[in-house]
Amino acid sequence: MYGWSGKIALxxxxxxKIDVQPLSPDICTRYLxxxxxxxxxxxxxxxLDRDHPDVPVCLxxxxxxxxxxxxxxxxxxxxxxxxxxxMADASVGGKIGVQLKRAGWDGxxxxxxxxxxxxxxxxxxxxxxxEAKILWGMTTDAVHQHLNPKKAGLACIGPAGENRxxxxxxxxxxxxxxxxxGLGMCLGAKKLKYILVSGTGRTRVKDPELLKQARQxxxxxxxxxxxxxxxxxxxxxxxxxxxxxxDNRHMMPTDNFSAxxxxxxxxxxxxxxxxxxxxxxxxxxxxHILCKKIGTRTSAGTAMPEFETMSHFTALVGLQDIHxxxxxxxRCNSLGMDTIxxxxxxxxFREITQKDFTPASLLALLDDIALDRGxxxxxxxxxxxxxxxxxxxxxxxxxxxxxxPAYDPRGAYGMALGFAMSTRGGCHLRAYPISHEILRxxxxxxxxxxxxxxxxxxxAEDSNAVVDSLIACKxxxxxxxxxxxxxxxxxxxxxxxxxxxxxxxxxxxxxNERIINSCRGFDARHDDLPARFFTxxxxxxxxxxxxxxxxxxxLQAKAAYYSVRGLxxxxxxxxxxxxxxxxxxKSL
Amino acid sequence: xxxxxxxxxxxxxxxxxxxxxxxxxxxxxGLDQDLVWNRTAPEIPVLERIFLHLNINSLVFLRPGFPxxxxxxxxxxxxxxxxxxxxPQDCETRTFLHxxxxxxxxxxxxxxxxxxxxxxxxxxxxxxxxxxxGPAVIxxxxxxxxxxxxxxxxxCFACFVAFFSNYLTGLKTGRKDPEMDQVFDQVLPFxxxxxxxxFDLMHSPFCREKDVYxxxxxxxxxxxxxxxVDSYFGNLSCCWNNTLYISQTGASLDELTGCxxxxxxxxxxxxxxxxxxxxxxxxxxxxxxxxxVILHGHPKFCVIASMDCDPVRKAACxxxxxxxxxxxxxxxxxxxxxxxxxxxxxxxGLCNTLPRACETSDSVIxxxxxxxxxxxxxxxxxxxxxxxxxxxxKTRYLEQVRYLRPA
Numbered sequence: 001m002y003g004w005s006g007k008i009a010l011x012x013x014x015x016x017k018i019d020v021q022p023l024s025p026d027i028c029t030r031y032l033x034x035x036x037x038x039x040x041x042x043x044x045x046x047x048l049d050r051d052h053p054d055v056p057v058c059l060x061x062x063x064x065x066x067x068x069x070x071x072x073x074x075x076x077x078x079x080x081x082x083x084x085x086x087m088a089d090a091s092v093g094g095k096i097g098v099q100l101k102r103a104g105w106d107g108x109x110x111x112x113x114x115x116x117x118x119x120x121x122x123x124x125x126x127x128x129x130x131e132a133k134i135l136w137g138m139t140t141d142a143v144h145q146h147l148n149p150k151k152a153g154l155a156c157i158g159p160a161g162e163n164r165x166x167x168x169x170x171x172x173x174x175x176x177x178x179x180x181x182g183l184g185m186c187l188g189a190k191k192l193k194y195i196l197v198s199g200t201g202r203t204r205v206k207d208p209e210l211l212k213q214a215r216q217x218x219x220x221x222x223x224x225x226x227x228x229x230x231x232x233x234x235x236x237x238x239x240x241x242x243x244x245x246x247d248n249r250h251m252m253p254t255d256n257f258s259a260x261x262x263x264x265x266x267x268x269x270x271x272x273x274x275x276x277x278x279x280x281x282x283x284x285x286x287x288h289i290l291c292k293k294i295g296t297r298t299s300a301g302t303a304m305p306e307f308e309t310m311s312h313f314t315a316l317v318g319l320q321d322i323h324x325x326x327x328x329x330x331r332c333n334s335l336g337m338d339t340i341x342x343x344x345x346x347x348x349f350r351e352i353t354q355k356d357f358t359p360a361s362l363l364a365l366l367d368d369i370a371l372d373r374g375x376x377x378x379x380x381x382x383x384x385x386x387x388x389x390x391x392x393x394x395x396x397x398x399x400x401x402x403x404x405p406a407y408d409p410r411g412a413y414g415m416a417l418g419f420a421m422s423t424r425g426g427c428h429l430r431a432y433p434i435s436h437e438i439l440r441x442x443x444x445x446x447x448x449x450x451x452x453x454x455x456x457x458x459x460a461e462d463s464n465a466v467v468d469s470l471i472a473c474k475x476x477x478x479x480x481x482x483x484x485x486x487x488x489x490x491x492x493x494x495x496x497x498x499x500x501x502x503x504x505x506x507x508x509x510x511x512n513e514r515i516i517n518s519c520r521g522f523d524a525r526h527d528d529l530p531a532r533f534f535t536x537x538x539x540x541x542x543x544x545x546x547x548x549x550x551x552x553x554x555l556q557a558k559a560a561y562y563s564v565r566g567l568x569x570x571x572x573x574x575x576x577x578x579x580x581x582x583x584x585x586k587s588l
Numbered sequence: 589x590x591x592x593x594x595x596x597x598x599x600x601x602x603x604x605x606x607x608x609x610x611x612x613x614x615x616x617x618g619l620d621q622d623l624v625w626n627r628t629a630p631e632i633p634v635l636e637r638i639f640l641h642l643n644i645n646s647l648v649f650l651r652p653g654f655p656x657x658x659x660x661x662x663x664x665x666x667x668x669x670x671x672x673x674x675x676p677q678d679c680e681t682r683t684f685l686h687x688x689x690x691x692x693x694x695x696x697x698x699x700x701x702x703x704x705x706x707x708x709x710x711x712x713x714x715x716x717x718x719x720x721x722g723p724a725v726i727x728x729x730x731x732x733x734x735x736x737x738x739x740x741x742x743x744c745f746a747c748f749v750a751f752f753s754n755y756l757t758g759l760k761t762g763r764k765d766p767e768m769d770q771v772f773d774q775v776l777p778f779x780x781x782x783x784x785x786x787f788d789l790m791h792s793p794f795c796r797e798k799d800v801y802x803x804x805x806x807x808x809x810x811x812x813x814x815x816x817v818d819s820y821f822g823n824l825s826c827c828w829n830n831t832l833y834i835s836q837t838g839a840s841l842d843e844l845t846g847c848x849x850x851x852x853x854x855x856x857x858x859x860x861x862x863x864x865x866x867x868x869x870x871x872x873x874x875x876x877x878x879x880x881v882i883l884h885g886h887p888k889f890c891v892i893a894s895m896d897c898d899p900v901r902k903a904a905c906x907x908x909x910x911x912x913x914x915x916x917x918x919x920x921x922x923x924x925x926x927x928x929x930x931x932x933x934x935x936x937g938l939c940n941t942l943p944r945a946c947e948t949s950d951s952v953i954x955x956x957x958x959x960x961x962x963x964x965x966x967x968x969x970x971x972x973x974x975x976x977x978x979x980x981x982k983t984r985y986l987e988q989v990r991y992l993r994p995a
Contacts, residue, residue, distance in 0.1 A: 220683055223934030224865050226837050230933060231868045232851075232858040244859040270858045436731045440838045440862055443734040444847075452589050452620045455645040456731045462643060463730075483707065498704035503643040543846075560621035 002206040003063030003493035004028045005104050009127055011120060013190050014053055014112030018127050023106055029495065029505075030582060033062030033106060035089055036469035036509035038078025041109050042087060043512060046519035046586055050080045053113045057186050059092070059100065059155075059195070060107030062471035066098045066203040066286075068211060069488045070218045070480075071473035073098045073286030075107075077155075080520075081181040082189070083166040083341070083382050084401035084425045087516045088181035091429075091468055093284040093292075094173030096153025102199025114191040122197040132193040136162060139334040140171040143194055149173070152198035158336025161188035163372040165380040167341030167403070171333055175282060175292055175303045179338040181402060181424055206494030214487040218480045219288065225479035227439045232270075234291040234475060238279070239307040240270035245438060246311065249447075250544045251411025253404070254315040256347035257397045257530070260408045260538030260546050262315035270310075272322050279304050289475060295326070305329035305339070311406035312343030317350060317357055324359040331363055335370035341382060342366060344403030348383040349375070351395045399426035400526045409529060410538040410546050412437040412447040417457050417557050420527045421565075423513035431460040432474055441478050450553050454560035462506035469509060508581045511566070514573045519588050524571030527558060589618035589646075596648065596737040597626040604815065605744050606653050611721075615649040616733050630719070634696055638728070641700040646729040648736030651722075655775035656744045659751045660723045662771045664690040664712035674710070676746035677753070678891055679912060679957035680821060683931055688743055694720040703728060707739045742821075745886065752892045756985065759992035761899045769993070779982065783814060783975040792880075792965035797850075800828045804848055807883065807967040808841035816885040816974060817841055822958065823864035824967070826881045827874050830854065834863045834870055865932045869960075872943035879946075879962035883970040886958035887978035889985055894926045894953045896985075912956045922980055926953045951977050 006028070010019040023037075031040045038058040045055045057079040064072035075097030081088030100108070103124050110120070117136040118129050135143050140158040147154060154173055161168035161184030168184025169177045178184075187193075205211055222228050229235050246252040247265040254262045262268075273279065277295035282303075284292075293304035305313070305325050309332075313325040332339045346365060350357060357365075368376030378386050383403050387396035397404050402425025409416035414433030422430040433456070437447040445456070463482055467474055472485060482499035490496055534554070538546030562569055566577035578585045593616040600606045600614040607613050616626045619639055625632060635649055652660055667674045667690040674688040681688070690710045691698040702709035708727040714720065725743050729735030755772055758765055787810060790803040804826055811817050811824070822841055825834035832851045839847035851860035851867065860867055870882050897911065907914035912928055913936035919926040925945045929938025938954050945952040951961045951973050959977055963970030 217686065219934065220930060223930060223937055224683055224932035226863055226865050226867060226932075227861055230861065230863070230865060231871065232861040232863070237858050237861075241858040241861045244857045245861055248859050266857070269856075271856050438862070440836060442730070443732050443738065443838055445731055452592070452618065452645055452732070455620050459643050459645065459730050483705070486705070500642050500704040507643070563621050 001025055001028065001493075002204045004033070005101070005106050007105065008107045008109060009105055011108055011110045011127065012112045013110060013114040013118065013129070013192065016129055028063070030508060032466065032469035032505055032509070033065070034060050034074075034076035034469040034471040035078060035465060036505065037107055038076055038089060039087065039509055039512045039516065042078055042080070043516055043584065043586055045080065046516040047588065048080070050082055050085055051189055054111055055080045057110045057183070057190065057192075058107060059110075061097050061101040061105070062469055063493050064470045064472065064488060066101035067205055067492050068215055069286070069472065069492065070215060070222070071284070071287045071289065071476045072471060073284050074471045074473060075100060076468050076471060077170060077178045077183050079183060079186040081424070082164070082185045083182040085520055086181075086400055086424055086522060087513050088183055088186065089424060089468075090170075090178035090180050090183055091471065091473075092155065092170070092172050092178045093176035094153060095285040096155050096172050096195070096197055097471065098285040099153035099197040099199050101203055102201045103197055104199060104201050110190065110192065113189065117191050117193050119194040119196060120192065122195070124199055124201065135193050140336050141174070141334050144174045147194065147196060149196055152196055154194060154196050156194035157184040157187045158334060158370065160336040160370040160380075161185055163370065163380070164188060165337060165369055165372075166382045166385070167338045167345070169332075169336050169338045171336055175294065176284065177333060177338070180340065180427065182338075184336045203492070205492050207491045210491035211488060214484065214491050217487065218476070218484050221484065222289065222476060222479045225441070227441065227478045228289055228475060235281070235289050237270040237274065238291055238293040238304055240273060240304065240310050242307040243269045243310050246406065249411055249438060250539055250541055250546050251408040252311055252315050253397075253406055253408045254539070255318060256316060256351045256395065257404070257408060257532060258351075258536065260411055261541070264320040265315065268310065268314045268320060268322055268325075273304055276322060277302070277304060277326070284473070287473065289473070291475060298323075299326065302326060302330055303333065308406045309339040309343070312340060312347070316343055316347045316406070317362065319357060319359065319362065321359055324362065327359070327363060328366060331366050335366065337366070337370055340405050341403040342369065344397055345379050345383040345386060348387050348395050348397065349379060352387065352390050352392050394531055397530050397532070399529060400522065402426040407434060408538055409533055410549055413450050413549065413557075414445065414447070414453045414457060416529060416533065416549055416554065417450065417453050417561060420529050420558065421457060421461070421561055423510065423517055429474060430464060431457045432464060433457065433460065435478055439478055442481070450557040454557050455564050457561060458564045459503070461510050462503050464506070465509040466502045466506040469505070508583050511573060511578060511581050512583045514565075514567065515578060515583065515586055518572050519586055521588070524558075524562070524569070527571050529554070589620055589624050592733050593618045593624060593626040593646070596733040599737055600648075600650060600740070603741060604653065605656060605741060606650055612651045612653060616736070617647045618733055619645050631694070634694060635726075637696055638700060638703065638726075642703060642728060644728040644730055646733040646736055648727050648729075648733060648740055649724060650740050651724045652744055655778040656748065657723060658771050658774050660710060660725070660744070660747050661712065662768070663747050663751060664710045664723055668692055668712055674747065674750065676750040677895060677912070677956060678746050678749045679931060679954070680742050681746040682912065682956070685739065685742060685746070688746065694718065694722070694724070699726060708743050710743070745888070748888055749891050749895075752888075752985065753895050756892070756896055756988060757899060759989060772989075779986070783979055785972065785975065787968060787971045787975075789967045789971060791968065794826075794828055794966070797828070800826050800833050801848055803967060804833060804835070805844045807971065808835065808844040810971065811883070811885050811974075812840075812842035814975070816887045816978065822885045823866055824881070824883045825870045827853075828880070832871060832874065834860070834867055836862050837864050866938070868933050869939040869942045872939060873946045873960075873962060876943050877946050877962055879950075880965050881963040881967055881970055883961045883963065883967060883974055884958060885974055887974065887981070889981035890953050890959040890978055891956060892985060893921050893981040894955045894957070915955060921953065921977075921984060923949060924951050924953055924977055924980075925949050926955055928955045929957070931957070953977070
């Protein structure tokens, strides 16, 4: 095969056994790779308890990984979320995806539990389980320093993953996080501290000349994208470039989503970080955008926070210190925690206890969470569990248990619907409507209207399922489209596909996720937003009104979405639709 | 959706691309849970079935009005005798549409096949059995009918530019093409319309921020009214009080209210992330020239003139297939320089060529793209210059045709 290596490794940590499984061309074409393939291998475990040893942690590359396709140097991790109970997944940056593919693997599927801490080391076709007792308890920075991976790719967990923090992250190649849904705890539960991968092979490309042309097409459209390559785009300013925009649009979540505008924001933006830290560019393998920023002074070598972290560790928790944000970001990465969930959980804590943070008290709480001590014991379960335990469930700003990112849904109704319908909970990336509702790409839509949004969200979800499976970075789709990536896919694999063919694969991948989640008891009751968004207005301004979301309009859009997606009005998948899409059926 | 399908149908008519009524009126469909159309039409049963084959939420069907109907029919006919695609060389097509597929009949499988690969499809022919007549253009959207509107508008623009460009090149190489002569003669009346020499726009000084916004909204509307820009491409900016006010990316210039970004010149805010993709070029130009306003449109004959090159010289040029980025020859039309440069900030982006050229001229044409004009304090002079350069380019073009074409 071209594009795929055609084999995966099945690694059983209980039996310390490693098997090689071939992948058929048909499976590769239908599920692509990454998230699609991860979902396929997760489905048999869909009815198991979330901490059952047979629940796999899947790490899959895609057919484009380790080729010259722009932004393709990624992989995708999939399991069952300890935080939400839903399918868990995250796109993984850095270089581990490229190394895994170069080692000759389309993916690895890890099952079982080790009795003692272990690491998985992959060097081309050789895979070994290595004792990791000495690393247990170490921060991710220390693990990186200890293993000194050089050109190899390294994914590891920190103390948070070991101590069963439900929003623990997996940190790859020091600066990149598989942040959301608690995948770090999935690894910790298996006593798996790290995965180290190096490869020397190449992805076979069917038509290198066509790939070169397709790459040039994509580079050209990204150069024309203000959001990516413009003076204030991600390439120059990092994802923090969104900060001023969210403030200007009055959709910056403030004080645990009780307001949507933060008076201090203008001093806490990406320009402020640029002045203070003189960041340099850094990025994932195979990317020309290089959105990651690393400080060169004032804590040189420190990763600059992403937009979500900048926003949530200021406006959401009521602080005004960029150095605190940088420190909190560094602390979360080092301890191995998702910054979004951590910040929203702390904001929930602040609302319930009515106690403001100081920079020191906030950092101390982050330590307590990761190290399972003091109030951290309750907070490590996430905002929903914590608020529930305190008798104030409405204070948890989460959807299906996943804490919300830094876009207030009262300021973008596609985002509201996207949050509610997402198969991994309160996630902005499944449909990523920020593209058209805020960044005006491919064209602008009315952000204060549900009109047409049900189908828009469904199509975008399918499209992003493809992106997470090829694999590419979602950011580049602010400029390019599946039309351009279909050409890349054809060049790499030799399969003559169109954007619509890829979207069909995306619909299959997404429907499979709905099936997995329905097996875990999720239905229309869970496809909802926190009540606050329907009852309280956001913070308006002279020319911007931010009213509460009209509940009836939301429910109408939700019903339309179910219809468009081929679900019952109770939000459940049907056998008939599954068969139509060619997805294997499973139910409770 | 009802509002949107009607809005973009009207915009196609207002842009002079379609008839307001009858079979030439635009047909726009939008699908959320249910499919709605702006009007009834015999084509709808086939068009509805496109929604079953593609993951889309909207569709625009247009029989282009005069002169685009003649031009597209001709180019589509030629394409069908060759590779089946029209390959315009203008910047927007190169960057966003890539090429324009053509099918012969109003045939669902052929249309779907083309739309699975590209943003538009052109139907060239007539069908006596069904009564269908072409040419027609179809363009879907995944988030809004605006995508179909933009892409169809771009097709009309690209075909117009491609036709007149190819025609002149053909004459210069001595190629005889009676069919093309005939189409040229048919569309010639369209070129008779003159642009006014001066415009009455808001005058500087602008004392308040809201005056800046108002002046930009007015200039944007005027540039569309005079057909100096197609679909939403083009942009404009005004520097006031150490802030550059610039139209947002993808903003319709005739609907700029609420679509202008203030960008502080000291770089203290990144709110300009939604500004036009030419923000960097605008900032650089203002820094180099001290001008206060910049107007950028896509006047058709400026674009055609920028692509006009001596065929003999071009055949010997090492950069013949990279004129838009690498043209090594300093060229002018009158005193107006023509520079290479792609959209945006890439290594061959126009931000690297345009600002320098603006130091010596208040109007600069970017190859295959459009015209940038600077103004000292308000849009009056800039607008007049824009119209004058387009008139100059059109006049020069017609003079060349008259000279080259045998009587």
